[in-house]
Amino acid sequence: MSLPFTRAQFFDVFAAYNTSLWPFAVALWLLTAGVVVMVVRGHRGAAHLVSLLLAIHWGWAAVAYHAAFFSKINPAAWLFSALFLVQAGLFVWFGAFLRYSPGRSLRRYLAWLLVGYSLMYPAVVWVAGNVYPRLPTFGVPCPTTILTIGFLLAADRPVPGVLALIPTLWAFIGGSAAFLLGVPADVVMPAAGIWLTASVVRLWYRRWGVTDVELNRPMPGDDEVPNPTDRAMGAGTGDSAP
Numbered sequence: 001m002s003l004p005f006t007r008a009q010f011f012d013v014f015a016a017y018n019t020s021l022w023p024f025a026v027a028l029w030l031l032t033a034g035v036v037v038m039v040v041r042g043h044r045g046a047a048h049l050v051s052l053l054l055a056i057h058w059g060w061a062a063v064a065y066h067a068a069f070f071s072k073i074n075p076a077a078w079l080f081s082a083l084f085l086v087q088a089g090l091f092v093w094f095g096a097f098l099r100y101s102p103g104r105s106l107r108r109y110l111a112w113l114l115v116g117y118s119l120m121y122p123a124v125v126w127v128a129g130n131v132y133p134r135l136p137t138f139g140v141p142c143p144t145t146i147l148t149i150g151f152l153l154a155a156d157r158p159v160p161g162v163l164a165l166i167p168t169l170w171a172f173i174g175g176s177a178a179f180l181l182g183v184p185a186d187v188v189m190p191a192a193g194i195w196l197t198a199s200v201v202r203l204w205y206r207r208w209g210v211t212d213v214e215l216n217r218p219m220p221g222d223d224e225v226p227n228p229t230d231r232a233m234g235a236g237t238g239d240s241a242p
Helices: 007-040 046-067 077-097 106-127 141-154 162-175 184-205 212-216
Strands: none
Touching (some): 007 106, 046 141, 077 162, 141 184, 162 184
Protein backbone atom coordinates (compact mmCIF):
# COMPACT_ATOMS: atom_id res chain seq x y z
CA MET A 1 0.00 0.00 0.00
CA SER A 2 1.33 3.44 -0.97
CA LEU A 3 1.00 6.20 1.63
CA PRO A 4 1.15 9.96 0.93
CA PHE A 5 3.86 10.37 3.58
CA THR A 6 6.99 8.64 4.78
CA ARG A 7 7.56 6.87 8.07
CA ALA A 8 9.87 9.70 9.15
CA GLN A 9 7.18 12.29 8.44
CA PHE A 10 4.65 10.22 10.37
CA PHE A 11 6.78 10.26 13.51
CA ASP A 12 7.66 13.93 12.98
CA VAL A 13 3.94 14.62 13.42
CA PHE A 14 4.02 12.97 16.84
CA ALA A 15 7.13 14.95 17.75
CA ALA A 16 5.32 18.19 16.94
CA TYR A 17 2.19 17.08 18.81
CA ASN A 18 4.12 16.02 21.93
CA THR A 19 6.33 19.10 21.97
CA SER A 20 3.40 21.49 21.65
CA LEU A 21 0.67 19.74 23.62
CA TRP A 22 2.30 17.43 26.15
CA PRO A 23 0.70 19.12 29.22
CA PHE A 24 -2.75 18.49 27.74
CA ALA A 25 -1.87 14.88 26.91
CA VAL A 26 -0.75 14.32 30.50
CA ALA A 27 -3.92 15.95 31.84
CA LEU A 28 -6.05 13.76 29.56
CA TRP A 29 -4.23 10.65 30.77
CA LEU A 30 -4.80 11.59 34.43
CA LEU A 31 -8.47 12.33 33.75
CA THR A 32 -8.90 9.00 31.98
CA ALA A 33 -7.19 7.06 34.75
CA GLY A 34 -9.42 8.77 37.32
CA VAL A 35 -12.61 7.88 35.43
CA VAL A 36 -11.46 4.26 35.03
CA VAL A 37 -10.90 3.98 38.78
CA MET A 38 -14.35 5.44 39.46
CA VAL A 39 -16.06 2.98 37.11
CA VAL A 40 -14.20 -0.02 38.50
CA ARG A 41 -15.16 1.01 42.04
CA GLY A 42 -18.79 1.42 41.02
CA HIS A 43 -18.95 5.14 41.73
CA ARG A 44 -22.41 6.54 41.21
CA GLY A 45 -22.66 8.53 37.99
CA ALA A 46 -19.40 7.15 36.60
CA ALA A 47 -21.14 5.91 33.42
CA HIS A 48 -22.05 9.48 32.47
CA LEU A 49 -18.43 10.47 33.01
CA VAL A 50 -17.36 7.72 30.61
CA SER A 51 -19.57 9.17 27.88
CA LEU A 52 -18.21 12.66 28.49
CA LEU A 53 -14.64 11.37 28.62
CA LEU A 54 -14.95 9.52 25.31
CA ALA A 55 -16.55 12.56 23.68
CA ILE A 56 -13.56 14.63 24.85
CA HIS A 57 -11.10 12.01 23.54
CA TRP A 58 -12.62 11.86 20.07
CA GLY A 59 -13.07 15.63 19.84
CA TRP A 60 -9.50 16.19 20.99
CA ALA A 61 -8.05 13.72 18.49
CA ALA A 62 -10.14 15.32 15.73
CA VAL A 63 -8.91 18.85 16.35
CA ALA A 64 -5.59 18.61 18.20
CA TYR A 65 -4.16 15.73 16.17
CA HIS A 66 -5.87 15.25 12.80
CA ALA A 67 -6.66 18.87 11.94
CA ALA A 68 -3.72 20.58 13.63
CA PHE A 69 -0.88 18.19 12.76
CA PHE A 70 -1.69 15.11 10.66
CA SER A 71 -3.37 17.22 7.94
CA LYS A 72 0.06 18.71 7.12
CA ILE A 73 1.24 15.39 5.65
CA ASN A 74 -2.03 13.67 4.75
CA PRO A 75 -5.01 15.46 3.13
CA ALA A 76 -7.26 12.61 4.26
CA ALA A 77 -6.77 13.85 7.82
CA TRP A 78 -9.56 16.37 7.25
CA LEU A 79 -11.97 13.50 6.57
CA PHE A 80 -10.64 11.65 9.61
CA SER A 81 -11.14 14.78 11.70
CA ALA A 82 -14.77 15.00 10.58
CA LEU A 83 -15.37 11.34 11.43
CA PHE A 84 -13.86 11.80 14.88
CA LEU A 85 -16.05 14.82 15.52
CA VAL A 86 -19.09 12.78 14.51
CA GLN A 87 -18.05 10.10 16.99
CA ALA A 88 -17.68 12.71 19.73
CA GLY A 89 -21.21 13.89 18.98
CA LEU A 90 -22.53 10.34 19.09
CA PHE A 91 -21.15 9.89 22.59
CA VAL A 92 -22.85 13.10 23.67
CA TRP A 93 -26.15 11.99 22.12
CA PHE A 94 -26.18 8.27 22.97
CA GLY A 95 -23.87 8.27 25.98
CA ALA A 96 -26.75 8.05 28.44
CA PHE A 97 -27.31 4.46 27.28
CA LEU A 98 -23.95 3.31 28.66
CA ARG A 99 -24.19 1.47 31.98
CA TYR A 100 -21.58 -0.38 34.04
CA SER A 101 -22.49 -3.06 36.58
CA PRO A 102 -20.13 -4.88 38.97
CA GLY A 103 -20.78 -8.28 37.34
CA ARG A 104 -17.86 -10.54 36.52
CA SER A 105 -17.32 -12.29 33.21
CA LEU A 106 -14.49 -13.12 30.82
CA ARG A 107 -15.79 -10.45 28.45
CA ARG A 108 -15.51 -7.76 31.12
CA TYR A 109 -12.06 -8.88 32.25
CA LEU A 110 -10.73 -8.74 28.69
CA ALA A 111 -12.48 -5.43 28.04
CA TRP A 112 -10.86 -3.83 31.08
CA LEU A 113 -7.55 -5.28 29.93
CA LEU A 114 -7.98 -3.26 26.72
CA VAL A 115 -8.74 -0.14 28.76
CA GLY A 116 -5.61 -0.72 30.81
CA TYR A 117 -3.59 -1.31 27.65
CA SER A 118 -4.70 2.05 26.27
CA LEU A 119 -3.37 3.74 29.41
CA MET A 120 -0.09 1.86 29.05
CA TYR A 121 0.08 2.57 25.32
CA PRO A 122 2.80 5.29 25.44
CA ALA A 123 5.00 3.03 27.57
CA VAL A 124 4.43 0.08 25.22
CA VAL A 125 5.46 2.20 22.23
CA TRP A 126 8.54 3.41 24.10
CA VAL A 127 9.57 -0.11 25.10
CA ALA A 128 9.19 -1.17 21.45
CA GLY A 129 12.07 1.16 20.58
CA ASN A 130 10.59 4.54 19.75
CA VAL A 131 12.22 7.59 21.31
CA TYR A 132 10.29 10.50 22.82
CA PRO A 133 9.03 12.85 21.45
CA ARG A 134 8.87 10.96 18.13
CA LEU A 135 6.29 8.42 19.30
CA PRO A 136 2.50 8.27 19.71
CA THR A 137 1.57 9.09 23.29
CA PHE A 138 -1.95 9.81 24.61
CA GLY A 139 -4.89 11.59 23.07
CA VAL A 140 -3.98 10.47 19.54
CA PRO A 141 -6.33 8.23 17.52
CA CYS A 142 -5.01 4.72 18.19
CA PRO A 143 -4.98 4.70 22.02
CA THR A 144 -8.30 6.58 21.89
CA THR A 145 -9.78 3.79 19.76
CA ILE A 146 -8.43 1.04 22.01
CA LEU A 147 -9.80 2.84 25.08
CA THR A 148 -13.20 3.27 23.41
CA ILE A 149 -13.51 -0.35 22.34
CA GLY A 150 -12.59 -1.45 25.86
CA PHE A 151 -15.24 0.78 27.42
CA LEU A 152 -17.91 -0.34 24.92
CA LEU A 153 -17.18 -4.02 25.50
CA ALA A 154 -17.18 -3.57 29.29
CA ALA A 155 -20.56 -1.82 29.30
CA ASP A 156 -23.83 -3.53 30.16
CA ARG A 157 -25.85 -4.83 27.25
CA PRO A 158 -27.33 -3.52 25.03
CA VAL A 159 -24.93 -0.85 23.76
CA PRO A 160 -26.14 1.31 20.84
CA GLY A 161 -24.53 -0.21 17.77
CA VAL A 162 -23.98 3.20 16.18
CA LEU A 163 -21.32 3.91 18.81
CA ALA A 164 -19.22 1.04 17.46
CA LEU A 165 -19.14 1.94 13.75
CA ILE A 166 -16.36 4.55 13.63
CA PRO A 167 -14.17 2.92 16.34
CA THR A 168 -14.35 -0.36 14.40
CA LEU A 169 -13.44 1.43 11.16
CA TRP A 170 -10.46 3.12 12.79
CA ALA A 171 -9.37 -0.14 14.39
CA PHE A 172 -8.54 -1.36 10.89
CA ILE A 173 -7.29 1.96 9.46
CA GLY A 174 -5.12 2.77 12.46
CA GLY A 175 -4.20 -0.86 13.03
CA SER A 176 -2.46 -0.90 9.66
CA ALA A 177 0.23 1.28 11.27
CA ALA A 178 1.46 -1.79 13.11
CA PHE A 179 2.58 -3.25 9.79
CA LEU A 180 3.04 -0.29 7.42
CA LEU A 181 4.71 2.17 9.79
CA GLY A 182 6.31 -0.02 12.44
CA VAL A 183 4.08 0.64 15.47
CA PRO A 184 3.83 -2.79 17.16
CA ALA A 185 1.58 -1.38 19.89
CA ASP A 186 -1.21 -1.09 17.30
CA VAL A 187 -1.25 -4.80 16.50
CA VAL A 188 -4.13 -5.32 18.96
CA MET A 189 -6.43 -2.93 17.10
CA PRO A 190 -7.69 -5.18 14.28
CA ALA A 191 -8.41 -7.96 16.77
CA ALA A 192 -10.25 -5.50 19.04
CA GLY A 193 -12.24 -4.24 16.05
CA ILE A 194 -13.27 -7.77 15.09
CA TRP A 195 -14.29 -8.50 18.68
CA LEU A 196 -16.39 -5.35 18.87
CA THR A 197 -18.07 -6.11 15.54
CA ALA A 198 -18.86 -9.67 16.60
CA SER A 199 -20.24 -8.40 19.90
CA VAL A 200 -22.56 -5.89 18.21
CA VAL A 201 -23.81 -8.46 15.68
CA ARG A 202 -24.37 -11.01 18.43
CA LEU A 203 -26.35 -8.52 20.50
CA TRP A 204 -28.46 -7.57 17.48
CA TYR A 205 -29.22 -11.23 16.88
CA ARG A 206 -30.03 -11.89 20.54
CA ARG A 207 -32.68 -9.15 20.64
CA TRP A 208 -34.29 -9.92 17.28
CA GLY A 209 -37.66 -8.20 16.88
CA VAL A 210 -37.61 -6.66 20.38
CA THR A 211 -38.04 -2.96 21.07
CA ASP A 212 -36.01 -1.08 23.69
CA VAL A 213 -39.14 -0.75 25.84
CA GLU A 214 -39.76 -4.51 25.75
CA LEU A 215 -36.14 -5.32 26.44
CA ASN A 216 -35.89 -3.04 29.48
CA ARG A 217 -39.24 -3.60 31.16
CA PRO A 218 -39.36 -5.76 34.33
CA MET A 219 -39.72 -9.50 33.84
CA PRO A 220 -40.45 -12.36 36.24
CA GLY A 221 -37.27 -13.41 38.00
CA ASP A 222 -35.47 -10.06 37.71
CA ASP A 223 -35.38 -9.77 41.49
CA GLU A 224 -33.52 -13.09 41.68
CA VAL A 225 -30.68 -11.85 39.44
CA PRO A 226 -30.49 -8.06 39.86
CA ASN A 227 -27.19 -7.68 37.93
CA PRO A 228 -27.12 -10.25 35.12
CA THR A 229 -23.96 -10.53 33.03
CA ASP A 230 -25.94 -11.31 29.89
CA ARG A 231 -29.49 -11.36 28.62
CA ALA A 232 -31.42 -12.22 25.46
CA MET A 233 -34.96 -11.80 24.19
CA GLY A 234 -36.57 -12.50 20.86
CA ALA A 235 -39.94 -11.70 19.32
CA GLY A 236 -41.70 -12.48 16.11
CA THR A 237 -45.01 -11.81 14.41
CA GLY A 238 -46.97 -14.46 12.54
CA ASP A 239 -50.37 -14.90 11.00
CA SER A 240 -52.82 -17.02 12.94
CA ALA A 241 -56.50 -17.79 12.87
CA PRO A 242 -58.65 -15.72 15.27
